[in-house]
Amino acid sequence: EAGVVQSPRYKIIEKKQPVAFWCNPISGHNTLYWYLQNLGQGPELLIRYENEEAVDDSQLPKDRFSAERLKGVDSTLKIQPAELGDSAVYLCASSQSTNTGELFFGEGSRLTVL
Amino acid sequence: AQSVAQPEDQVNVAEGNPLTVKCTYSVSGNPYLFWYVQYPNRGLQFLLKYITGDNLVKGSYGFEAEFNKSQTSFHLKKPSALVSDSALYFCAVRPTNAGKSTFGDGTTLTVKP
Numbered sequence: 001e002a003g004v005v006q007s008p009r010y011k012i013i014e015k016k017q018p019v020a021f022w023c024n025p026i027s028g029h030n031t032l033y034w035y036l037q038n039l040g041q042g043p044e045l046l047i048r049y050e051n052e053e054a055v056d057d058s059q060l061p062k063d064r065f066s067a068e069r070l071k072g073v074d075s076t077l078k079i080q081p082a083e084l085g086d087s088a089v090y091l092c093a094s095s096q097s098t099n100t101g102e103l104f105f106g107e108g109s110r111l112t113v114l
Numbered sequence: 115a116q117s118v119a120q121p122e123d124q125v126n127v128a129e130g131n132p133l134t135v136k137c138t139y140s141v142s143g144n145p146y147l148f149w150y151v152q153y154p155n156r157g158l159q160f161l162l163k164y165i166t167g168d169n170l171v172k173g174s175y176g177f178e179a180e181f182n183k184s185q186t187s188f189h190l191k192k193p194s195a196l197v198s199d200s201a202l203y204f205c206a207v208r209p210t211n212a213g214k215s216t217f218g219d220g221t222t223l224t225v226k227p
Contacts, residue, residue, distance in 0.1 A: 004157070042118075042204050042217030043158070056214055091157055100146055100165045103215060105157030 002026070006092050006106035014114055018080035021109045025073070025094030032069060033103065034077050035091040043091055049075065079111075087113045116141040118207050120218035127195045127225055135190040135221045137205030147188040148206040148215065149179055158204060164188060175199070195225045 035043035048056040051072040069075040095101040150158040162173025
């Protein structure tokens with residue numbers, strides 16, 4: 001069974017440029033998460049989807065970040081415009097839609113903003 | 115608000131010795147507790163979880179963890195460490211009535227031959 005797939009693995013951009021990350025969760029997992037991981041810190045939730053509905057986006061900086069999961073399967077996270085402080089690893093995870101389910105993570109997308 | 119504390123940034127042990135990675139949490143109500151491991155340039159991998167029942171839970175690669183409600187702790191343990199256990203370990207907590215997991219800042223485990 002394929003795991004959570006993310007792309008690109010690495011991205012280097014100039015500040016003020018846009019960037020997008022894509023995630024395909026494990027088949028059958030209704031819940032999808034985007035996490036931000038800064039160096040030396042644990043993942044911090046940006047947004048959580050139940051199917052196509054964003055049920056928790058309270059930590060998403062909506063002035064520059066957006067996300068979508070139009071058909072309730074794969075998802076895209078966009079930053080426009082990127083700032084130096086956005087350099088981090090963006091992790092996607094999925095789980096079955098129960099509270100007891102563990103998260104399955106992708107390998108992450110490492111963003112460097114110059 | 116829920117939170118997780120991993121008081122040790124780094125834990126060093128010799129191969130073959132027992133290891134403990136500490137975790138304490140704060141959450142309203144009963145918690146679901148998780149441990150994840152992260153190898154360099156990889157995503158997090160699930161190790162084990164406590165949902166209910168026996169306070170000692172067993173997981174992947176010989177790891178186990180003990181839930182202690184009175185001390186609000188969920189320490190990760192292994193009787194005999196391997197060099198290949200060297201990695202970054204994260205503890206996470208989720209309230210039983212919400213879907214959001216909160217992670218600690220991680221503990222780097224180094225097992226020396």
